[in-house]
Amino acid sequence: MAVNLHEKSAADLLHIDGVQVYVGQAGVKKPDHDDVTLLVLGKNNTVGAVFTKNRFCAAPVETARAHLAEAEGVRALVVNTGNANAGTGVQGRADAVAVCAAVAEQIGCKTEQVLPFSTGVILEPLPAAKIIKAVAQLRPVHWNDAARAIMTTDTVPKAASREGLVGSSHTVKATGIAKGSGMIHPNMATMLGFIVCDAAVSQPVLQQMTQEIADMSFNAITVDGDTSTNDSFVIVATAKNGQSEIDNIADPRYRQLKELLGSLAEELAQAIVRDGEGASKFITVEVTQAANREEAKQIAYAVARSPLVKTAFFASDPNLGRILAAIGYAGVEDLDTGRLKVWLDDVLVAEQGGRAAAYTEDQGQAVMAQDEITVRIELMRGQAAAKVYTCDFSYDYVRINADYRS
Amino acid sequence: MAVNLHEKSAADLLHIDGVQVYVGQAGVKKPDHDDVTLLVLGKNNTVGAVFTKNRFCAAPVETARAHLAEAEGVRALVVNTGNANAGTGVQGRADAVAVCAAVAEQIGCKTEQVLPFSTGVILEPLPAAKIIKAVAQLRPVHWNDAARAIMTTDTVPKAASREGLVGSSHTVKATGIAKGSGMIHPNMATMLGFIVCDAAVSQPVLQQMTQEIADMSFNAITVDGDTSTNDSFVIVATAKNGQSEIDNIADPRYRQLKELLGSLAEELAQAIVRDGEGASKFITVEVTQAANREEAKQIAYAVARSPLVKTAFFASDPNLGRILAAIGYAGVEDLDTGRLKVWLDDVLVAEQGGRAAAYTEDQGQAVMAQDEITVRIELMRGQAAAKVYTCDFSYDYVRINADYRS
Structure with missing residues (x-):
């Protein structure tokens, strides 16, 4: 596993x-x-x-x-x-x-x-x-x-x-x-x-x-x-x-x-x-060009902790909406969502508040099929950065946590 | 469902x-x-x-x-x-x-x-x-x-x-x-x-x-x-x-x-x-006797959002440790865990920093078998209170969220 x-x-x-x-x-x-x-x-x-x-x-x-x-x-x-x-x-x-x-x-x-x-x-x-x-x-x-x-x-x-x-x-x-x-x-x-x-x-x-x-x-x-x-x-x-x-x-x-x-x-x-429970993928969430390390961590954690993002990784689904939504609710009050950029590995997937113009679903799918994936979020606010590591969220997570006493 | x-x-x-x-x-x-x-x-x-x-x-x-x-x-x-x-x-x-x-x-x-x-x-x-x-x-x-x-x-x-x-x-x-x-x-x-x-x-x-x-x-x-x-x-x-x-x-x-x-x-x-995805139980998390509404909500949300607590509810498992741990990491810095009390419906399950003396696993099990459950946490810090409503976390949650594009 x-x-x-x-x-x-x-x-x-x-x-x-x-x-x-x-x-x-x-x-x-x-x-x-x-x-x-x-x-x-x-x-x-x-x-x-x-x-x-x-x-x-x-x-x-x-x-x-x-x-x-x-x-x-x-x-x-x-x-x-x-x-x-x-x-x-x-x-x-x-x-x-x-x-x-x-x-x-x-x-x-x-x-x-x-x-x-x-x-x-x-x-x-x-x-x-x-x-x-x-x-x-x-x-x-x-x-x-x-x-x-x-x-x-x-x-x-x-x-x-x-x-x-x-x-x-x-x-x-x-x-x-x-x-x-x-x-x-x-x-x-x-x-x-x-x-x-x-x-x-x-x-x-x-x-x-x-x-x-x-x-x-x-x-x-x-x-x-x-x-x-x-x-x-x-x-x-x-x-x-x-x-x-x-x-x-x-x-x-x-x-x-x-x-x-x-x-x-x-x-x-x-x-x-x-070795996370039920993990099938290793995910790095990297936030760069943040105003400070605090906000970089805050956004990285919001993405890394979202059950929706994690189940999308399990499903190998390049679900940009879930990632953008998690960035949006991370709690950085003055975040300008029109300026930030999001990459899956080397593929630019989102910019100017929506899907990147040149992005195709096939490109996203190719990255998501890997067992090691980096989500990179460039905030364009400053020089600070943070990385958070997480895994995907699978059936096995629920099985392990629901069944351990039985 | x-x-x-x-x-x-x-x-x-x-x-x-x-x-x-x-x-x-x-x-x-x-x-x-x-x-x-x-x-x-x-x-x-x-x-x-x-x-x-x-x-x-x-x-x-x-x-x-x-x-x-x-x-x-x-x-x-x-x-x-x-x-x-x-x-x-x-x-x-x-x-x-x-x-x-x-x-x-x-x-x-x-x-x-x-x-x-x-x-x-x-x-x-x-x-x-x-x-x-x-x-x-x-x-x-x-x-x-x-x-x-x-x-x-x-x-x-x-x-x-x-x-x-x-x-x-x-x-x-x-x-x-x-x-x-x-x-x-x-x-x-x-x-x-x-x-x-x-x-x-x-x-x-x-x-x-x-x-x-x-x-x-x-x-x-x-x-x-x-x-x-x-x-x-x-x-x-x-x-x-x-x-x-x-x-x-x-x-x-x-x-x-x-x-x-x-x-x-x-x-x-x-x-x-x-109507939550895959929900099989309706959970009310009620925090009372808090110093202010802010901390009451903070603790109620920490418990209500914990994937571990939610899978335990799915499994009908009176897993007190998961509830106590979520209370502990909610971020209320000066919380005295030795003073608070936790109930599952009318059953006192935790006090003085651990399991309540009179509590038996059978009592907890009986409450957890229900499809509507209230977790009540008395902080003994003041007069404020908050309620948060949530559901359990099931296999179906992962299925619905992982499979919707297929």
Whole structure:
């Protein structure tokens, strides 16, 4: 089902100095199934993190935020699947802390130096005892096993690596894993992304970079517009590559590292869309020449989220009216619809408030028959731009979401 | 397919003094099919109108707005189906005016005294000549025939009447018709609503009332969240019931008339949801005890628009997690999720940030099995409230929207 998405092998994924990867089996939902993942970090690393903006955020999100604020250095990330520990109140928070305490005891650090992540059913108590027992029996693995262990409804594990020069004399290696196949349902919907690199970056600068990268990757995808209670994205810099610390955003290495890690995050985020429920096409909606990034994103999201546009892509129907209507209702009050232009890949389809003069339905049909399509909207208002990635909307979306309890 | 929605007969719908109703056949899309509707108004009436906020608004919307601004009294509303005259540029505007001119000549008024409305395919030139020819051959009919003539993909004609005391000694009669079955696709997506009553209301006061009524009816429904290029809602007051004019909103008759016409508009708007594509359930999302109406609507819409919530309703699945997650991401920044309460009909399902203690899945299941369901969300933040009406999201939604060109 996934659109042009394939599993990576252990050899495709770089080992990162300063990180050890473990998985284990707590049997939260299924027996004989890896459902606990632990990333153990060396000292002197830094961590950037962004979390769901959902007001119903889960206990592990609250706990991770609190631990990040208190901790003198994060030493481990622990992830369980099968139970999201969301909508679980005070007990949920206690359970999240208990899991962190077990990890801390195991590796020899403080409870606050462990960040917990959970994904799975919500509104059910976390089986913390099972997870704690599993933590004592983890086994070292490669990244590809970790990518598999954090899956819930994903059909393909999501992982990628990058290596590149940052500064004139040092390379940075980075590996990331992610899970999510759209907001499938709050029972197993969470989007998690973890990237680890061996660069040296001060904490405030890494936090800034994490936010900027999230904005162009995990915050630029939509399967159905719903956002989960547990979404989290973390970048760890282990400072093991021997270069001096990047401690301000004016350092030219900031941009280089951001591009390297950003490209990795984009691949992971796009993998989530490619594995979107029932997805048969991968769609990029690109808005250019906007007055500002805000309006560019607003219009890109209106098009990318429209059920009508998405069902037209499923049907390979070059339905310009649906795209124009979505642009029109995006909420940009002073938009001059007579000036903007719309392309499907390289075909100009709309201008001057209607269908482009030279456009033929055959041209549109040829683009729509592809499994990767770019909708480009030129607003002629300024220099800002935004890209949003989405997938089409199929029978299978309804089937998966309507039938999962049966 | 429509949920508890049945066609009204001529006898169910009140004649309104000061309005004559005609239909005719222009053959825009289908032969032997009423596709032009004309409401001819007497003198001394007043008109309130609200139009789509879509920036790609259609030529008839622009023309109707301009005519309302210029006219000394509206004398006719003319509606065609089969072609929306949208995305048609300068020629589209000329075509809309040409149709108005033909009606004006026919009934003896100025072109600016005619308001045009179109619904049907977009991005195609309006066949104005055919419509103009039909205008010369219209036949007088009852309201039920007009309700049928303005249908596009609707499966049931939508019409209703009300009669009630406004002030101590005069009754008001009102009849309305509407079309729309969700934003099916911009080709035939438009929501049109026309209400005619025999009350006497000054123009600015009627405009204010029209906006308030739209807010609680046509602007409180969502099928898929998409809004069309042609949406229009008009209230005509013919001033034929013999009472003195309502010329300020402090007049106690303002509230009485607003309730009468509001109830009629709600019935018509709900009929559009009941006839939503593939709808099998009618859902009311009610938010109460909000700090203000804005946030109440914001949360009600987030729940009503969520594809995950809507597929859960289709599946009769009391999936509390999806509802809670939608409340959480609605964008109310300081929402305390620990304080709010959620009901499915009379069953308290969530409180204190999670599942209600006494709630059982059987209770939820019993409510979800119904074809009319109310989700009630008490925010405990203030006195404001909002209701939004929607339907579930079924296989048929995807089928209808993916297949209509095949």
